[in-house]
Amino acid sequence: MSLYQAILDETAPDGMRLTTTKLVDRNTVWQLESSSGFAAKVTQGRAAIFTCKKAAALTLDALSECCAPFGVGEAVECDESQYILAIGLLDDAELMVLATEAGADVVASPVEFSPTSDDVRSIVGTLDDYYFGYEDRYRTVYENGAHLWESEEPNASLLQMMQERPDVFSGHIIDLGCGEGRDSLYLLSQGHTVVSVDVSHSALDRARERATAANLDASGFMERDIIYLRGFDENSFDLAMNMGCLHMLVDEDQRARHISRVYDIVRPGGYFIVDHCASEWGKGFFSIPDYEEVATGLVPGRVIPRKIRVADGEKNIDLEVLPFSERSGDALAEEISRYGFSLVNSTYTNTEAFGSSTMLLFQKPASGKQTS
């Protein structure tokens, strides 16, 4: 068994030891290294992990290049020429570590160096803002008395696609950016096998609670980043669906990484469904009853009133606008086709979830990778 698989399964091969390191606070940079290689997995919270070369100088540019966010269940592996720097992004972040060789230990210690920890924290700040933005939004909504941010019902556009192309919904399905699980729960209730991923702990907790309450399997709800989709095998899904999550990615590199990872994990002949905002993001959303009133404030970082559902009706709360992107159906079809998918169908939709959007169905060619 590979070290990566061993840490994912949390089973130490003979003579090796799994140990745990707490990334005690968000202000300390931790260095983890071993005379042998090692693997580390986030078991609690969220961490920014830098995979560094022992021989290389630590410049800010090099650090920016090697930094990536890791959520619960995501693992990283280093060989003996590498070490990692880690910072907890959520309270009580914890890493489980496993050294490659029996008898070798992984040493974890707080470090100060040049570039300074403050420099490193500035790199991590952007990551932190992105991921914490979602977690914070769901938490704020729940603290204000809403049971859910999104509706309980599955997306209308998904139901339409299921009616038109029932053949596409078969086998092993992955829901990318599942939120509180409205689509996954519906598919599970229809007997489908679904893995559901999101970056928000709180939204995933709600999804698991809802699954348990409905006697459905809650084990498929996992914290994973759709940009990396770590730990999923190539060709392992029959259908991948991205319902309103790709339009939350604004960085072209991140979008590219996401689409090409989806291509990898979908089997030849398998499908990819994308529901993506086309224009006037926010118009028609349940949470934005008067679009004209807030239209000029729909700028990432600004705070606007949003409507939530509470026990005795509805309520307005202030929420920050998170980054979003808009694409015409044609532009999106061109973008996704670039990674090898073939467009099967494109439908304009207007739903209370995503407003003016395009629902696209793609297929991975039955053989070989096509790239332009």
Ligand SMILES: C[S@@+](CC[C@H](N)C(=O)[O-])C[C@H]1O[C@@H](n2cnc3c(N)ncnc32)[C@H](O)[C@@H]1O
């Ligand atoms: C507009 S919501 C849609 C949620 C769900 N698909 C639905 O229709 O209710 C977008 C979701 O994407 C998640 N998200 C954003 N960026 C992500 C990333 N890089 N990896 C995984 N999930 C992400 C957010 O936490 C949020 O739950």
